[in-house]
Every structure is written in C-alpha cells, then in structure tokens.
Amino acid sequence: MIHIVTPENQHLFRGEMDQAYRLRHRVFVEEKNWTDLARSDGREIDQFDNEHAVHMLYIEGSKVLGYQRMLPSTRPHLLSDVLPQLCEDERPVGEHIWEWTRYCVEPAHRERGRTLSPVANALLSGIVEWGLENGVSSIIIQMNPLWLLRLVQLHFRTIPLGLPQRIGDEDVVAVTASFDHRTLVRLQEMRGKSQRVLAEPWRPVQRLAG
Amino acid sequence: MSRKSFEKTVEFIRNLEGARNPAEVCGMLLSSAKQFGAEYVLAGIIPRPGVGRQQQVSGVVLDHWPQEWSRRYFSHGYIFRDPAITTVRRSSFSFLWSEIEPLYRSDMTARRVMDEAGDFKLKQGFTIPLATLDGDIAGFSIAGEQLEVSPEERGVLTLLATYAFGRSILLREKEQATTIKLTPREREALQWAAEGKTEWEIGEQMGISEHGVDKHMRSAREKLGTRTRAHAVAEALRLQLIK
Numbered sequence: 001m002i003h004i005v006t007p008e009n010q011h012l013f014r015g016e017m018d019q020a021y022r023l024r025h026r027v028f029v030e031e032k033n034w035t036d037l038a039r040s041d042g043r044e045i046d047q048f049d050n051e052h053a054v055h056m057l058y059i060e061g062s063k064v065l066g067y068q069r070m071l072p073s074t075r076p077h078l079l080s081d082v083l084p085q086l087c088e089d090e091r092p093v094g095e096h097i098w099e100w101t102r103y104c105v106e107p108a109h110r111e112r113g114r115t116l117s118p119v120a121n122a123l124l125s126g127i128v129e130w131g132l133e134n135g136v137s138s139i140i141i142q143m144n145p146l147w148l149l150r151l152v153q154l155h156f157r158t159i160p161l162g163l164p165q166r167i168g169d170e171d172v173v174a175v176t177a178s179f180d181h182r183t184l185v186r187l188q189e190m191r192g193k194s195q196r197v198l199a200e201p202w203r204p205v206q207r208l209a210g
Numbered sequence: 211m212s213r214k215s216f217e218k219t220v221e222f223i224r225n226l227e228g229a230r231n232p233a234e235v236c237g238m239l240l241s242s243a244k245q246f247g248a249e250y251v252l253a254g255i256i257p258r259p260g261v262g263r264q265q266q267v268s269g270v271v272l273d274h275w276p277q278e279w280s281r282r283y284f285s286h287g288y289i290f291r292d293p294a295i296t297t298v299r300r301s302s303f304s305f306l307w308s309e310i311e312p313l314y315r316s317d318m319t320a321r322r323v324m325d326e327a328g329d330f331k332l333k334q335g336f337t338i339p340l341a342t343l344d345g346d347i348a349g350f351s352i353a354g355e356q357l358e359v360s361p362e363e364r365g366v367l368t369l370l371a372t373y374a375f376g377r378s379i380l381l382r383e384k385e386q387a388t389t390i391k392l393t394p395r396e397r398e399a400l401q402w403a404a405e406g407k408t409e410w411e412i413g414e415q416m417g418i419s420e421h422g423v424d425k426h427m428r429s430a431r432e433k434l435g436t437r438t439r440a441h442a443v444a445e446a447l448r449l450q451l452i453k
Contacts, residue, residue: 088213088216089216089220111345115343115344115345146302146339146340146341149340149341149342149348149375149376150341150342150343152373152376152377152380153342153343153379153380159223159224160216160219160220162216163215163216163219163362163366163369164364164365165365171365171368173365173368173369189447190343190448192443192444192447
C-alpha cells in the first residue's frame with residue numbers, strides 16, 4: 001500500500017518518515033554515491049523536504065520498502081534550482097505539473113532483470129492514481145535515458161526537455177511525462193490487479209460507498 | 211547547435227506519433243540517421259544465451275540491415291559472438307564500434323564477426339543499449355561506411371533510438387492483438403487461470419474435464435507463443451485478450 005504523507009498527517013507517520021529518509025540515504029548516498037547529500041545522522045533530507053512536498057511511502061507491515069517525493073512545479077524544485085541546465089526548452093510550470101524525485105526501492109524488492117517489481121509498479125501506480133484524483137496530469141523527471149523506454153511502454157507520453165547530459169558518472173535527461181487512464185490500466189495489467197494502491201485513511205466512508 | 215539539434219529531436223519524436231507501423235518508423239529513422247552517415251538500422255531484443263534462431267529473429271523490431279549479412283549472421287549464430295552484443299549486455303552506455311575494439315582484439319571469432327560485417331557495408335557503427343519493460347535488454351544500432359557522431363549527437367541518437375523503438379513496440383503489440391484470435395473457450399480458461407484457479411477448478415467452472423482444460427490452455431499457449439501458463443496469462447493480459 002502507498003501512503004501519502006503531507007503536513008496534515010505527518011504526525012501519524014513519524015517513524016515511517018524516519019525510515020524513508022534512511023532509505024533515501026542508503027540508496028542515494030551509499031549506493032549511488034551522491035556524496036553531496038551525505039548526512040552524519042544517516043537521514044537524507046534536503047531543502048525541498050518542506051511543507052509543499054508530497055511524500056509517497058510504500059509500507060508493508062511497518063516497513064518502508066519504497067519511497068518517492070512529488071514537488072509542485074510552481075515552487076522551487078530540482079529542475080528549477082539544481083539542474084536547470086537539463087532544460088533546453090521553456091521550463092514547464094503549472095498546478096497540473098509536479099516533479100517526481102527521490103524514487104527508491106529497498107534492494108531486495110527490485111526488478112532483478114524481470115518486469116517491474118510489485119513495489120516499483122505500486123509506486124508508479126501511486127503517482128497516476130494520485131494525479132488523476134488531484135488534477136495532476138504531468139510529471140517532470142530527471143533520469144537515466146536507459147529507463148525512458150519503460151515509461152513509453154507504460155503509456156506515459158514523454159517529451160524530453162533537453163538532450164541527455166553526463167552528470168557525475170551517469171547520463172541524465174529531463175523529460176515531462178503525461179499520463180491518463182490508459183497509463184493506469186497498463187500498470188494494472190502489469191500487476192494483474194486493479195485495486196487501488198493508495199491507502200485512504202481519511203476517507204474510509206467514501207471508499208465503501210464508491 | 212545544441213538548441214537546434216534538440217528541437218529537431220523533439221520534432222522527430224512528435225512525428226513518430228503519425229507512424230502507422232514499424233516499417234514507417236524505420237523509414238523516418240533512416241532519413242534522420244543519414245546526417246550521421248548511417249545507411250542501416252537494426253534494433254531488437256537481445257536474446258538470452260542459447261535461444262534458437264527463430265526466437266532470435268523474432269526479437270528484431272526495426273530492420274533495415276543488409277539482408278545477406280543478416281542471413282549469414284543468424285545462421286552462424288554470430289549473435290552470441292558479436293562483441294557489440296556482449297557490450298550491450300554489460301554496459302548502459304552507448305558506444306561506437308571502434309571504441310570496443312580493444313575488448314575483442316584478442317578474440318578471433320569476435321574479430322571475424324566485425325571484419326565480415328565490414329564486408330557488408332557495415333564498417334562503422336554506433337550501438338545504444340535500452341531496457342524494456344519486460345526486463346529484457348535491447349540493442350539499437352546504426353551503421354554505414356563512415357559514421358560521424360559528436361558527443362552531443364550521442365544524446366540525440368539515444369533519444370531517437372528510444373522513441374523509435376518504443377513506438378515500434380507499441381505498434382507491434384497492436385498488430386499482434388489484432389492477429390491473435392483466441393476461441394471463447396481458450397479465453398475463458400485463461401481468464402480463470404489469471405484469477406489464480408487450478409486446472410481442476412477451471413474444469414469445474416467451465417463444466418469440462420481437467421484434460422479438456424489442458425487442451426484449451428495448450429492451444430492458447432501456442433497461439434500466444436509462450437511456453438508456460440504464467441507467461442500465457444501475462445501475454446494475454448498485455449494484449450488485452452483477457453481482463
């Protein structure tokens with residue numbers, strides 16, 4: 001299940017957010033070697049982890065196995081403040097455009113050379129479900145162009161914002177990826193289920209009625 | 211320069227939406243690849259080691275490659291000796307064939323594959339690794355007598371390759387979905403299998419024997435080109451033959 005954490009409910013997820021920051025540190029600092037992000041307390045937190053960020057946590061039992069963060073394009077975000085050189089075009093801004101960052105999955109729950117792992121699928125499905133319900137139709141992504149094909153195959157309509165560039169020891173390209181109901185259906189087919197992945201702790205009654 | 215090549219790339223990507231089949235994608239790609247000196251394009255899923263020739267060939271998605279060479283290449287099993295293929299498997303970076311020469315300098319067979327390719331007008335090439343949704347590795351190559359690819363153009367080619375390949379796979383899926391025809395009974399059996407039922411339970415549901423179920427499942431597997439029941443279910447879901 002994907003839990004969305006925002007300022008309104010963060011008091012309910014203190015332990016899980018702590019796990020999420022530690023997962024980020026393990027993946028981005030220790031594994032990917034993004035040493036700029038290193039912190040002595042082992043929790044990777046940056047200037048964008050503020051009240052505008054929407055955190056999405058894949059939680060099983062009480063363990064956080066996957067994480068990603070959405071930032072509004074109308075506020076400072078990575079493409080505007082950290083990696084503007086990736087954007088050759090006019091920078092996309094709007095209520096319906098959010099930036100997808102810090103996607104990470106516990107090593108034991110990754111693909112291992114097969115199709116999308118259940119955690120990866122749920123995280124992507126989480127974005128689409130959340131987006132369709134909140135008027136968000138497009139996300140900004142900075143990623144290795146190697147993964148771009150997968151998004152195309154998942155029926156995300158992606159358009160590059162610039163040419164790929166070498167950053168550190170990785171190639172990175174910025175794209176916008178738009179999605180719609182077809183994207184959701186495709187992800188559901190891939191996991192063989194059509195249940196929601198998003199938990200809805202605040203609206204249980206509506207859920208039963210719907 | 212960078213601005214202009216970026217704009218041309220986006221234009222290419224937008225035009226791809228209008229392609230109706232992989233052959234048209236290939237045509238668009240060739241006219242774009244000319245600027246780098248390339249006359250040939252080949253792209254496909256890299257077969258896992260040991261698979262037969264039929265499956266190797268069915269992995270090809272975009273094909274404008276010297277025919278004589280392809281025939282020779284597949285019939286001699288060169289795909290498992292080709293140093294460009296070996297490199298695609300191991301690395302996530304694109305490369306000019308000349309750059310991997312040190313890797314196979316001492317491997318006689320690999321050298322022969324590259325030298326022979328040169329005899330078929332594939333003297334210089336550029337290859338890009340791609341990762342598909344199914345977890346396969348795909349390779350995308352352009353080649354010709356003489357290639358000219360600047361560092362910035364590597365990025366351009368990576369994008370052209372990704373989108374052309376992606377578009378072709380989606381178009382191919384559509385084609386397959388319209389050509390594969392399951393009988394209602396085959397579809398029903400697969401549908402129950404997708405819901406986790408055993409052969410016996412499916413038989414109960416359909417009012418036929420386990421043996422009868424087996425027959426429907428086997429024929430569905432064959433039509434879908436899959437070996438296992440799980441793969442057949444996944445494929446049928448993907449092609450939207452079942453829900």
